[in-house]
Amino acid sequence: xxxxxxxxxxxxxxxxxxxxxxxxxxxxxxxxxxxxxxxxxxxxxxxxxxxxxxxxxxxxxxxxxxxxxxxxxxxxxxxxxxxxxxxxxxxxxxxxxxxxxxxxxxxxxxxxxxxxxxxxxxxxxxxxxxxxxxxxxxxxxxxxxxxxxxxxxxxxxxxxxxxxxxxxxxxxxxxxxxxxxxxxxxxxxxxxxxxxxxxxxxxxxxxxxxxxxxxxxxxxxxxxxx
Amino acid sequence: xxxxxxxxxxxxxxxxxxxxxxxxxxxxxxxxxxxxxxxxxxxxxxxxxxxxxxxxxxxxxxxxxxxxxxxxxxxxxxxxxxxxxxxxxxxxxxxxxxxxxxxxxxxxxxxxxxxxxxxxxxxxxxxxxxxxxxxxxxxxxxxxxxxxxxxxxxxxxxxxxxxxxxxxxxxxxxxxxxxxxxxxxxxxxxxxxxxxxxxxxxxxxxxxxxxxxxxxxxxxxxxxxxxxxxxxxxxxxxxxxxxxxxxxxxxxxxxxxxxxxxxxxxxxxxxxxxxxxxxxxxxxxxxxxxxxxxxxxxxxxxxxxxxxxxxxxxxxxxxxxxxxxxxxxxxxxxxxxxxxxxxxxxxxxxxxxxxxxxxxxxxxxxx
Numbered sequence: 031x032x033x034x035x036x037x038x039x040x041x042x043x044x045x046x047x048x049x050x051x052x053x054x055x056x057x058x059x060x061x062x063x064x065x066x067x068x069x070x071x072x073x074x075x076x077x078x079x080x081x082x083x084x085x086x087x088x089x090x091x092x093x094x095x096x097x098x099x100x101x102x103x104x105x106x107x108x109x110x111x112x113x114x115x116x117x118x119x120x121x122x123x124x125x126x127x128x129x130x131x132x133x134x135x136x137x138x139x140x141x142x143x144x145x146x147x148x149x150x151x152x153x154x155x156x157x158x159x160x161x162x163x164x165x166x167x168x169x170x171x172x173x174x175x176x177x178x179x180x181x182x183x184x185x186x187x188x189x190x191x192x193x194x195x196x197x198x199x200x201x202x203x204x205x206x207x208x209x210x211x212x213x214x215x216x217x218x219x220x221x222x223x224x225x226x227x228x229x230x231x232x233x234x235x236x237x238x239x240x241x242x243x244x245x246x247x248x249x250x251x252x253x254x255x256x
Numbered sequence: 257x258x259x260x261x262x263x264x265x266x267x268x269x270x271x272x273x274x275x276x277x278x279x280x281x282x283x284x285x286x287x288x289x290x291x292x293x294x295x296x297x298x299x300x301x302x303x304x305x306x307x308x309x310x311x312x313x314x315x316x317x318x319x320x321x322x323x324x325x326x327x328x329x330x331x332x333x334x335x336x337x338x339x340x341x342x343x344x345x346x347x348x349x350x351x352x353x354x355x356x357x358x359x360x361x362x363x364x365x366x367x368x369x370x371x372x373x374x375x376x377x378x379x380x381x382x383x384x385x386x387x388x389x390x391x392x393x394x395x396x397x398x399x400x401x402x403x404x405x406x407x408x409x410x411x412x413x414x415x416x417x418x419x420x421x422x423x424x425x426x427x428x429x430x431x432x433x434x435x436x437x438x439x440x441x442x443x444x445x446x447x448x449x450x451x452x453x454x455x456x457x458x459x460x461x462x463x464x465x466x467x468x469x470x471x472x473x474x475x476x477x478x479x480x481x482x483x484x485x486x487x488x489x490x491x492x493x494x495x496x497x498x499x500x501x502x503x504x505x506x507x508x509x510x511x512x513x514x515x516x517x518x519x520x521x522x523x524x525x526x527x528x529x530x531x532x533x534x535x536x537x538x539x540x541x542x543x544x545x546x547x548x549x550x551x552x553x554x555x556x557x558x559x560x561x562x563x564x565x566x567x568x569x570x571x572x573x574x575x576x577x578x579x580x581x582x583x584x585x586x587x588x589x590x591x592x593x594x595x596x597x598x599x600x601x602x603x604x605x606x607x608x609x610x611x612x613x614x615x616x617x618x619x620x621x622x623x
Contacts, residue, residue, distance in 0.1 A: 143348075145346045145350035148337070149350040150352075153343075154364050
């Protein structure tokens with residue numbers, strides 16, 4: 031039995047979640063301080079991967095990172111090819127998971143009482159300190175929920191990954207892709223096993239999140255944030 | 257030497273900012289005497305503080321603190337909030353819920369070496385009577401303790417000016433007087449510009465040395481509180497400082513005016529302006545002449561009839577009709593306020609009673 035899809039899936043999801051966390055927080059913090067009609071467009075762009083079919087996202091990424099794409103060309107200058115490599119699985123998963131992180135992070139940051147941030151500023155704190163020492167610790171429960179959702183979404187990513195990273199066993203073959211090709215090759219046993227693994231991980235994540243937010247949730251998070 | 261240093265402590269404000277239904281257009285200068293900012297809700301009081309703290313941007317004008325320009329539309333200066341050295345206390349205290357009292361106070365002190373920081377926190381904790389509560393979280397404090405912790409945190413950075421937005425309005429009555437005493441103590445030691453926003457007349461009077469009365473974004477009065485309470489410059493300020501009785505007025509000889517609504521001539525002690533608009537008297541300044549055979553005749557003494565009363569725990573407000581018995585319960589000329597003991601004494605007396613509007617208590621407001 032080749033367990034590599036499990037490790038690839040976990041590695042890809044973890045890396046993509048980390049990227050999404052930083053990018054989602056940064057863009058949510060950036061966006062929160064701005065208003066105006068142009069911001070509606072920004073929101074639209076940020077949320078697009080949530081509503082587009084993953085194949086469309088994958089195809090657009092392929093155009094972007096391909097040999098003749100603007101980013102692909104640039105990376106080729108440094109001798110880096112993204113398409114059909116492990117980083118491609120990370121990019122696809124991160125892009126698809128980003129809107130979930132962005133939405134939850136923004137909602138969580140907007141919940142923070144503005145007077146707290148303003149008080150921090152009157153006490154001489156830089157914007158960085160206001161964010162890291164006041165906004166983030168208070169928005170932490172929401173951000174953590176967003177992180178778990180992003181991880182779960184990255185774990186389930188199929189369409190965009192297949193378009194950008196292909197199916198290279200031991201390299202880009204994640205669990206969902208392994209299932210697809212197992213079914214295609216009529217290896218029903220293998221497909222069922224991977225399905226079970228995927229369901230188990232996702233269920234554990236989601237029920238853990240639910241348990242955490244509904245029983246010990248924010249109060250406990252605040253204590254942890256000490 | 258010390259006195260000149262104190263005189264340097266000034267906050268100069270001259271700003272304009274268009275708000276939803278009026279324009280905030282305020283100009284004043286505060287020194288080391290605390291200023292009570294009084295006005296009805298929605299008069300622009302909080303917005304004024306927020307402009308000074310740099311949380312809102314005025315459309316035009318200039319704000320300078322100890323000759324340092326914080327905002328200048330002509331000079332294109334806008335110092336960010338964190339560099340203004342202006343302490344602000346919000347109505348809801350805005351304590352950081354994830355930090356203890358000590359950590360809240362320490363927030364603005366990160367630049368200090370830890371020894372100095374601990375010493376300053378200890379001093380502030382003692383000054384605001386928070387001893388023993390340093391390791392508590394804000395949710396574990398009472399309203400009054402939260403208020404004092406927020407005050408300690410604001411004072412910790414030794415701000416060059418202190419802005420307080422309705423600091424007492426979230427407290428119940430008995431805590432209010434305690435915290436008020438704390439604030440008085442703080443102002444006495446602070447000796448720097450301090451602005452205190454309130455819509456409570458008595459609070460503004462007790463805590464401020466000077467008063468700034470705001471009405472729909474304009475300064476309706478600014479000056480020493482005694483002066484403003486004794487001689488409100490306009491009917492509006494009179495009302496905002498709690499005066500209930502006004503009558504249209506015109507000049508009627510030397511030191512005399514004709515009160516048109518009260519239908520009487522009155523001697524007034526203050527010099528009468530050329531074009532008086534209103535004459536007023538505070539409800540508790542109205543005297544009652546106890547009937548003792550003929551003494552009802554005299555200067556500024558008029559017969560009156562009781563229309564109705566309203567009670568507070570210790571006082572009675574009487575609605576009085578001058579010269580004639582009232583036709584119905586909505587028709588009255590004056591509101592007079594007396595302690596219940598006094599009310600008990602003369603409530604049995606037959607009408608008409610006699611009120612005396614003392615020349616010293618009357619104030620005349622020009623157009």
